Amino acid sequence: MTATVTIQVQRLPHAEDLPLPRYETDNAAGMDLMACIPADVVLGPGKRMRVPAGFAIAIPEGYEAQVRPRSGLAVMHGITVLNAPGTIDADYRGELGVLLINHGDNAYTITRGMRIAQLVIAPVVRAHLAEVAELSQTARGAGGFGSTGS
Numbered sequence: 001m002t003a004t005v006t007i008q009v010q011r012l013p014h015a016e017d018l019p020l021p022r023y024e025t026d027n028a029a030g031m032d033l034m035a036c037i038p039a040d041v042v043l044g045p046g047k048r049m050r051v052p053a054g055f056a057i058a059i060p061e062g063y064e065a066q067v068r069p070r071s072g073l074a075v076m077h078g079i080t081v082l083n084a085p086g087t088i089d090a091d092y093r094g095e096l097g098v099l100l101i102n103h104g105d106n107a108y109t110i111t112r113g114m115r116i117a118q119l120v121i122a123p124v125v126r127a128h129l130a131e132v133a134e135l136s137q138t139a140r141g142a143g144g145f146g147s148t149g150s
């Protein structure tokens, strides 16, 4: 059984004709985000842009939202989320933005209402940092970045 949480959403005036994000299948983890742009935008190879999503949300304390790429756009056109996963904080009340980048070889046209990314709601654990002079020993120690081979 999947946990659910209620999130208040405010549709912004420039998004009145667009649907709110929704889960496309019964068990989808992410709600698709739409491009809330007034007119088509051509994203050239290597170019990036902040695409407004047309709404703001109030995430309950203890949760975050993550802006993640859509695999279809990535595999077919090289379009992805530059800062994936984008972090939407529980105390953010501004319009959600999707930072898209074109890693493909061709220009890609983003149209109003196009589903450009997905929003995943996740629980947050906050850390209390306890400063110490030395950390506990482990077999790995400081090994990382390929230390175990390929």
Ligand SMILES: O=c1ccn([C@H]2C[C@H](O)[C@@H](COP(=O)(O)OP(=O)(O)OP(=O)(O)O)O2)c(=O)[nH]1
Pocket: 067, 083, 085, 086, 087, 088, 089, 090, 092, 095, 096, 097, 098, 099
């Ligand atoms: O993909 C994203 C990432 C962030 N945000 C919004 C919500 C988030 O809560 C806020 C701040 O994001 P982040 O902490 O990643 O940005 P920052 O560069 O550290 O800016 P700030 O100093 O405002 O925290 O911007 C988005 O709309 N989309």
